[in-house]
Amino acid sequence: MAKQPQSNGMNRRDFLRTGTAVATSAMLLPLTGTSVFGAFAGGNATVSIPAARLNNGVMMPLLGFGTNTLTGDVGERCVADAISVGYRLIDTAHVYGNEEAVGAGIKKSGIDRKELFVTSKLWVDDSGYEGTKKAFQTSIDKLGTDYLDLYLIHRPRGDVKGTWKAFEELYEAGKIKAIGVSNFEPDQLAELLSYAKIKPANNQIETHVFFQEHVNYASLKDREIQMQAWSPFAAGRNGIFSNPTLASIAKKHGKTIAQVCLRWHYQRGIVAIPRSSQKAHMIENLNIFDFELDAADLQTIAPLDLNRTQFPEWS
Ligand SMILES: NC(=O)c1ccc[n+]([C@@H]2O[C@H](COP(=O)([O-])OP(=O)(O)OC[C@H]3O[C@@H](n4cnc5c(N)ncnc54)[C@H](OP(=O)(O)O)[C@@H]3O)[C@@H](O)[C@H]2O)c1
Numbered sequence: 367m368a369k370q371p372q373s374n375g376m377n378r379r380d381f382l383r384t385g386t387a388v389a390t391s392a393m394l395l396p397l398t399g400t401s402v403f404g405a406f407a408g409g410n411a412t413v414s415i416p417a418a419r420l421n422n423g424v425m426m427p428l429l430g431f432g433t434n435t436l437t438g439d440v441g442e443r444c445v446a447d448a449i450s451v452g453y454r455l456i457d458t459a460h461v462y463g464n465e466e467a468v469g470a471g472i473k474k475s476g477i478d479r480k481e482l483f484v485t486s487k488l489w490v491d492d493s494g495y496e497g498t499k500k501a502f503q504t505s506i507d508k509l510g511t512d513y514l515d516l517y518l519i520h521r522p523r524g525d526v527k528g529t530w531k532a533f534e535e536l537y538e539a540g541k542i543k544a545i546g547v548s549n550f551e552p553d554q555l556a557e558l559l560s561y562a563k564i565k566p567a568n569n570q571i572e573t574h575v576f577f578q579e580h581v582n583y584a585s586l587k588d589r590e591i592q593m594q595a596w597s598p599f600a601a602g603r604n605g606i607f608s609n610p611t612l613a614s615i616a617k618k619h620g621k622t623i624a625q626v627c628l629r630w631h632y633q634r635g636i637v638a639i640p641r642s643s644q645k646a647h648m649i650e651n652l653n654i655f656d657f658e659l660d661a662a663d664l665q666t667i668a669p670l671d672l673n674r675t676q677f678p679e680w681s
Pocket of ligand 1: 432434435548549570571595597599600622624639641643644647648650651
């Protein structure tokens, strides 16, 4: 994301939100899709992952697996484990340096490519028409696939217009099933929409209980662009896994804090992509479709919003 001027600790996202009533998190929103994407046996229960219908008709699992920092042999093992317990959406990016490991994990899993939903992202150094075409080919070669389900502009930097033209051509050639963006603010999306022939299907942004993203949420809903949450656990920051408010809601439902967080995303219709290096956590994180946060739970979670990034080093 382009560096924004900071004053009094307020970044542009904070500024955008100033004066905006924070109420949407208390609403139980209808889910955007009904199809089932994959199924797994977690404990004694068999759980299916519902899917969202993107604005081009492509179905996207509402819960996926994040791979940032999972590189080399660890990355390969984690991706294979994640697929074996039921994940079908795998999120990677050129800049994670793990597309080969992710590809090896997919191969190791033995699951048919067509059953998976693979996302990668174009890094800023490769922006522009030619750079994008080359970077896309490198990504799919490393992943050992001949298409991506979703390709995202990782950050709104560089020659976004040239990049989007290349994305549209790759989409029209059937090399990418859906094209989208990541870390785009509403004004940056508006600019892209002013010249796009094909509307982005998805915007992947930082979203968790400490940064609930109400402005982006409303704007993406209006534009019929699927919202996707990166760092759905704030990568463990701000004591999320020992937060007493979340702990009391978890206790009430006989669930864990991680499951409450992921259920909260799911009930907002947001695709979450939690990362874990532990198979037990991977299974736990999938096991969120057998309970429901009620209106009181959602009202209790709403004030946890600090309305700012937990990753200021990336702003
Ligand atoms: N587009 C972007 O700019 C962007 C930026 C950041 C991330 N992302 C994507 O979003 C994905 C997820 O975000 P993230 O990797 O930053 O972090 P995250 O998913 O918010 O949190 C990961 C952390 O949570 C722990 N964890 C997972 N399940 C747990 C459980 N059930 N109980 C307790 N701890 C648990 C993991 O530890 P264990 O390994 O011990 O389970 C790990 O330390 C990334 O991997 C990446 O794919 C995208």
